[in-house]
Amino acid sequence: MRMNRMTAQPNVTAQKIVEFCRFARDRGLPVSVQETLGALEASAALGATRTDDLKFGLRSVLCSSKEDCDLFEQCFEAFWNGGTREASARQQPHARDTRHSRITRRNTHSMMSSGPSGEDGACEPEGAQAMAGASVCERLAKADFATLQQTDMAALEQIALRLFRQMARRLARRRRISTASGQVDLRRTIRRNVSRGGEPINLRFRERRPRPHRLVTLLDISGSMSPYSVFLVRFLFALQKHFRHVDTFLFSTSLVEITPMFRGRRLHDALRALSQLPAGWAGGTAIGGSLREFNQLHRRKLHSGDTLFLLLSDGWDTGQPSVLAAELARVKRQVRRVIWLNPLLGMKDYQPLTGGMSAALPHIDVFAAAHNLESLLALEKHL
């Protein structure tokens, strides 16, 4: 019925599509002017066709990931089919209309994002700066995760995301500068030596593109770690950007691989996938046992000389210290460096004297704190 009217008046179609684009943007789809223009072009190319075709066409223009597609389905349903009420509201004069949609946007927004982390990172840095001035940043960067106020959590998360991303970028740059030159670059060599009759006298070299290490991380999510694991998960997610191969595991009493949940997703979606994991967050700890499981099943992921092994745990182990030591020693033989981050190390009078921790110490190359943002960012120099 509505489609019929649309075919009669192409201008009406165009207007509808612009309205739909705005509608979708309000609901979180990344639709800018460019996409809106694309949508208009697409609908013009499709001409007067079935609703289905229009939907698929708009979807291919407006979406750029699977998650977008799912969101698009909802928006499209609401706007064209289910939302007669919505549609009639849109017939009202324009000024009121936009204000109305602003308000609904706020509401749906807070409902849709499951955590305080919000959307894909594109707009976050500005948001964080607006929210937190330099001094607040500094205070929060030094604050222990465990003693954090609930109100500071959101701000800290945004700062953390920004800093983690910066760190990843810095790491990439440092590598590019520091590598020595590699193969002869024939192209430039010839160019330089044409005047000498092509005899390659002045050699030109091409830098070998550096190959980042592999990173294998194990994050302790047992009860004693729970104030920290929220941030550490985000930290691990940010690290992914830098390393070519990252294998990520969670453990408490047993080991779960979460690599596939991290891969190719936005942080928001990755966290949602994690929250659906069957493994219980905040249970007991069996570090030695989990490491044994790792060695049995995933040892082939360790490439000696190329792999960094990163373990994030407070070292409270309910198992035998000897098991932990033996398994960690096995890991150590296969990797370039073992890094253990322990949040408790941030406490003034902490001594790594618990059975597990002291047994593990001889096999650790870098033992560092991980109780606040600063300590996590300090890890940069070991990566």
Added chain:
Amino acid sequence: MGTSEHSPSSVGQDVDAVVAGFERQGYVIDRALATAIFLVTKLRKPILVEGHAGLGETELAKALASLLGTPLIRLQCYEGLDVSSAVYEWNYQKQLLAIKIEEQSKQTVEEKERHIFSREFLLERPLLQSIQFEDQSPVLLIDEIDRADEAFEAFLLELLSDFQITIPEMGTIHAKHVPYVVLTSNRSRELGDALKRRCLYQWIDYPSLEKEMRIVRTRLPGIEERLAQQVVAYVHAVRALNLSKPPGVAETLDCAEALMVLGKKQFDEQAIHETMGCISKSVEDNAKIKNAGVSTLLN
């Protein structure tokens, strides 16, 4: 760039024609993808096809090329792919030889230089080839773009917006006919926003039971209906097991073909073991399938 001056009749004027055309090529296409492809031919935008491995992303480009009756140019991306293997490279050996041969000639250095940096010494790689066609637009398949690094992605972005390539020694080459560009990704990493925005987007999911049956029938016309049904149902059950590498349509076809070669009439426990290698690609997945038991996998 002229958009509609060159839209081949074989694709036709609407989405139905695209669907029919692809079916003729033996490619079972759903309406959503057909609509996107239709828009590719009309708007001349690149399309980014994402999905799990083995769901026919690459086949799509091949089918599109043969449907349009144009050549297919394929660039397989990999880690460390650089401009010299994707765009162009000078034929160094030939250049060195040419310099030697011309040593005694009376040419000036400038003339020599101009000669050895002429087209004769240029090795054209896929991206350069794709913009050099005189009479028609080829299909350019950029396969598994997620494997290439971000630097290459940025370069590609530039190419996809201008369709021109600058070779310092020769000048800028503009495309006479803008290629139809199909990019595929298996989502091993997230692509840059800029690249995604430039493309139409299509997510390919695992096919429904009916669609997969149609694919099996189309690709393996000789298969017995009952066997095909059993295999497809089995693969669907396996996909529900949460394997580290769930089988795609390619694996279904492999498995069905293997059964035909083995002369099986019936898909049973024995057959599951014999065709395990077609479906599961790791020890852990093997174990998961075995643990799931025959009764859940065959019903």
